Amino acid sequence: MDDSLEAPRGAAHSDRGPARSGRPAHSDRGPAHSDRGPARSGRGAHSDRGAAGNDRVGPVDPRLSLSVPGLGELPPVLRLEDLVTRVLAPNPGLWALDGTNTYVVCAPGAAEAAVVDPGPADAGHLARVESALTGLGARCRWILVTHHHIDHAEAALPWAARLGATVAAGSEAVAGPRGRLLADGDRVELAGASVDVVGTPGHCGDHLAFRLESGTVLVGDHILGRGTSVITYPEGDLLAYLDSLRRVHDLGPDALYPGHGPEMRDDPSAVIEYYLAHRQFREQQILAALSGGPIGIRGIVEQIYVRTDRGLLGAAEQSTRATLHKMLAEGTVAIGRDDVVSLLGQREQP
């Protein structure tokens, strides 16, 4: 997660807080993901370097050098390739970025389509998706859902009932009693095309990606079109997340279509490598924060996320806890009473 959690100056999101249980937690934020590290303000011993005492600055997001639509500039409906039309849901925000991307997958001339991540149960959004289906001359056979967060799954069951489709997802709670439970390696068939299921846990436990015959992978919140993705804690799992990143990388995708933000066609593997490097960088920042002796989790967060909007520190703390959980499992740190973290000191510094 995390990482580019710096909020826009002057933005007021401190009142958001974790709302409903299914609250989507993804992105760090929008376009300004400058993971700049602590400010140079003379705070403590790490103040004069990019990141918490490390001599190197954080990895650079390869997308920053590309010309991509800015936040809020995605068109409402766009044919991305022969197989895929994207319909943008009207739920933009700090967490959902431009809004949820709903994808209509349909082979040219075929009579069946799959709708991936229907998103919020919104009448206008449904109308645009139905219009896209009508334009393709296809009926919706499947509603595929990448994960259970409400901004992806809310409309799944109601739209399935309306469109005569079957919901397929990685958890029964989303698929419903008449749905299909999906797992890694499954294949979903529809007329003229098939969709391969790729297990991608980490952002949350039931997360799936969908690989198309074109080489495109629909990645949900595993990889976002802007910034980096939050690993929720305790629901998410960083070790699983890293494995999932490598799994998608190994597929050699030709394009990544995320749950939020613009499509990634220019060297998608480089984006995944950046995600992996970014996670490692956050871990190094934690190691640097611990180098001066045991410190509370909140203190680590405050050292690493110096310039983060106060309203996002809760998300920053989830990210940090997810990272510490991995380091604990690997024997790098110990976490004592009152969340005081200390180094076990057996590990070489990167």
Ligand SMILES: [Zn+2]
């Ligand atoms: Zn989402």
